[in-house]
Amino acid sequence: MAITSEDLVVLLDPDLTPCGTAPRSTVHTTSTPLHLAFSCYVLDEDRGVLLTRRALAKRTWPGVWTNACCGHPRPGEAMAEAVERRLADELGTRARSIELVLPDFRYEAVDASGVRENEYCPVFVATVTGGLDPDPDEVMDLRWADPAAVADVAVRAPWLLSPWSAAQIPQLDLADAGRGTALPA
Numbered sequence: 656m657a658i659t660s661e662d663l664v665v666l667l668d669p670d671l672t673p674c675g676t677a678p679r680s681t682v683h684t685t686s687t688p689l690h691l692a693f694s695c696y697v698l699d700e701d702r703g704v705l706l707t708r709r710a711l712a713k714r715t716w717p718g719v720w721t722n723a724c725c726g727h728p729r730p731g732e733a734m735a736e737a738v739e740r741r742l743a744d745e746l747g748t749r750a751r752s753i754e755l756v757l758p759d760f761r762y763e764a765v766d767a768s769g770v771r772e773n774e775y776c777p778v779f780v781a782t783v784t785g786g787l788d789p790d791p792d793e794v795m796d797l798r799w800a801d802p803a804a805v806a807d808v809a810v811r812a813p814w815l816l817s818p819w820s821a822a823q824i825p826q827l828d829l830a831d832a833g834r835g836t837a838l839p840a
Contacts, residue, residue: 661678661729662678662679662680662729663676663677663678663679663729663730664676664677664678664679664682664690664691664692664727665690665691665727665728665729665730666688666689666690666691667689667690667691667775668689669689671775673691673730676730677690679727683714683715683770683771683772684770684771685765685769685770685771686771687770687771687772687773688773689773689774689775690727690773690774690775691727691728691774691775691776692725692726692727692728692774692775692776693725693726693727693728693734693737693738693776693777693778693779694722694724694725694760694776694777694778694779694819694820694823695722695723695724695725695726695738695741695742695753695778695779695780695781696722696723696778696779696780696781696827696829697723697724697742697746697780697781697782697783698780698781698782698802698829699782699783699799702799703799703800703801703802703805703829704799704800704801704802704805704829705722705723705787705797705798705799705800706720706721706722706723706797706798706799706800706805707720707721707722707723707724707745707746707789707793707794707796707797708720708721708794708795708796708797709721709793709794709795709817710791710792710793710794710795711795712792713793714770715766715768715770715772716766716817716818718795719816719817720815720816720817720820721816721817721819721820722817722819722820722823723742723745723746723781724738724741724742724744724745724746724793725741725776725819726738726740726741726744726745734755734777734779735753735779738750738753738779738781739753742781742783744790744793745789745790745793745794746783746787746788746789746790746794746797747786747787747788747789747790748783748784748785748786748787748788749783749784749785750781750782750783750784751781751782751783751784752781752782753779753780753781754779754780754781755777755778755779756778756779756780756827757777757778757823757826757827758777758778759777760775760776760777760778760819760822760823760826761774761775761776762774762776762818762819762822764818764819772818772819774819776819778823778826778827780827780829802829805824805829806824806825806827806829809821809824809825810825
């Protein structure tokens with residue numbers, strides 16, 4: 656399948672089979688259809704896990720602390736390529752390694768404005784090369800944090816994080832994740 660340059664989201668049926676596409680700009684509403692996405696956590700041996708604060712202009716969960724980046728693979732785009740694209744777009748960096756750590760994560764959540772997330776969202780851990788140069792339209796702040804402290808926040812104060820991060824983090828072992836070097840297809 657050819658990759659399109661248009662920003663399309665892959666729609667999924669209840670069995671998680673692709674059943675169409677829609678422009679990303681039209682998908683996130685109060686009745687968001689199930690679609691394919693991903694989350695990525697960035698780890699660094701010396702600095703811990705990277706948390707980002709979503710820009711205030713973001714349509715969903717503006718100003719909320721979350722994982723390093725999220726996104727949607729375009730039709731025909733491999734997940735690892737989509738992760739690499741979003742790391743570059745959101746954080747101005749390149750992946751050294753990408754590892755699939757939660758292949759079957761799925762969630763639904765509604766933000767304060769009523770916009771609903773409804774995503775099948777495999778979770779990746781990456782290490783990156785070079786510095787970070789976040790896009791201010793995507794990220795308003797970022798912090799390196801101790802993985803154990805992040806795990807504690809997700810359990811004790813999940814309202815401080817995006818709902819997907821609050822659900823994903825307890826399922827991850829951030830202290831041991833990201834040690835692989837594979838770039839999955």
